[in-house]
Amino acid sequence: MPPVHIAEGYLPPLHAVAWTAAAAPFIVHGVIRLGREVRENPEAKLLLGASGAFCFVLSALKIPSVTGSCSHPTGTGLGAILFRPPIMTVLGTITLLFQALLLAHGGLTTLGANAFSMAIVGPWAGYAVYRACRGFGLLPAVFAGAFVADLTTYCVTSVQLALAFPDQESGFAGALAKFGGIFAVTQIPLAISEGLLTVLVVRLLRSSAAEDLLRLGVLRQKDVATKEQVPA
Amino acid sequence: MKRSTTVNLMLLLAVAALAVAPLVLxxxxxxxxxxxxxxxxAETAITENAPHYEPWFSSLYEPPSGxxxxALFALQxxxxxxxxxxxxxxxxxxxRLAPAAVSAERPGSGPSVQPGPSAPTSTATPSRTPPMRPPTEPPAAGD
Known part of the structure; x- marks a missing residue:
């Protein structure tokens, strides 16, 4: 059984319905925002595709971790930083749907819960940290954002499982510690990897697609101006 | 340019090291x-916490073998x-194509092209109007 998302059928029906209901408004909002973005900035389509592709690649890479198990990154930090979280919600949900339908990884009944962790809370948390760290420079902020987006996803998964399956003696807190130990600790090195890979992609974007980053507000005019004073 | 390539390679190496370290250690x-x-x-832990839990739904399609x-993960x-x-x-x-368009549209902006009063140094631009670029070309991006 491959890692990470809550497996098909492993959430009680009530929880499955509740998480789906919680995720649905975010997904609808994201679809509306995505449609507007594509209409208003048709030239953004290419970079949108690239952000979705980044999420696709990273969530297919199962990487060994220090706990002796494997997990995979999420790749949601990049899209959240470039296009803001609502659009990343749609891209992340598409990736989850692909994996649920074709790979028996995650599931349809748990799609709502998995989308809530990977496509909603992860991108929003990552984006918030990115904005908070933006004053320290673009690349440190990108690293922090991607790291947090990745790690938060798995913390939310732990909370979801602990709510559904509290420990018989220690209750919710004991179960949270147990699931957190499995998911979150495994995920720390992977979150670092994801941060580094996201920084790499943003570096490549800055050198070859600076005008895209300017239009999206990721780069500011003065960043480019100071950069171009340095002889190429 | 060289330095930025080095940094990018270092980033990739760091990721590879993070992935390999658990195996080596x-x-x-x-x-x-x-x-x-x-x-x-996690499924094992679920069974510990709720021994009688039965998954109530199974995947519509399950890859028949590892x-x-x-292969499907590789495809993804x-x-x-x-x-x-x-x-x-x-x-x-x-x-790569953009700088050519910029210098063709604005002959004075390039560092090497000096719009001196006499002796046009460049034979490729005989007049001030850019000969090679169609008028529909968008204004220079990224300046």
Whole structure:
């Protein structure tokens, strides 16, 4: 059984319905925002595709971790930083749907819960940290954002499982510690990897697609101006 | 340019080192099945907390073997990598062609072209109007 998302059928029906209901408004909002973005900035389509592709690649890479198990990154930090979280919600949900339908990884009944962790809370948390760290420079902020987006996803998964399956003696807190130990600790090195890979992609974007980053507000005019004073 | 390539390679190396380190350090030693998925472990933990829980829904399609599953994961990674590669191919090519358009449209802006009163040094630009660029070309991006 491959890692990470809550497996098909492993959430009680009530929880499955509740998480789906919680995720649905975010997904609808994201679809509306995505449609507007594509209409208003048709030239953004290419970079949108690239952000979705980044999420696709990273969530297919199962990487060994220090706990002796494997997990995979999420790749949601990049899209959240470039296009803001609502659009990343749609891209992340598409990736989850692909994996649920074709790979028996995650599931349809748990799609709502998995989308809530990977496509909603992860991108929003990552984006918030990115904005908070933006004053320290673009690349440190990108690293922090991607790291947090990745790690938060798995913390939310732990909370979801602990709510559904509290420990018989220690209750919710004991179960949270147990699931957190499995998911979150495994995920720390992977979150670092994801941060580094996201920084790499943003570096490549800055050198070859600076005008895209300017239009999206990721780069500011003065960043480019100071950069171009340095002889190429 | 050289330095930025070095930095990019260092980033990739760091990621590779992070992935290989657990294998080298033997983090999986002493486990029945080392380096399985962490959600398999989560299912074990679920069984401990709720011994009578039965999954109430199963996947509509399940890859019939580990090989086919890994093939589908490889396909997912390949599609994603292909799109990413295409994107960077497009933007790099666009960027490489852009400086030519800029200097053709504005002869005075280039560092080497001096619009001196006499003796046009460049034979390629006989007049002030750019001969090679169609008028529909968008204004110089990224300046």
């Amino acid at each position: 033997g983090s999986g030693d002493g486990k029945e099945e080392p380096f399985t998925g962490s959600d398999g472990q 090989e086919i599953e890994s 990674a390949a599609v994603g990598a292909g799109v990413l590669g295409y994107y960077f191919g497009v933007v790099r090519t666009r960027r």
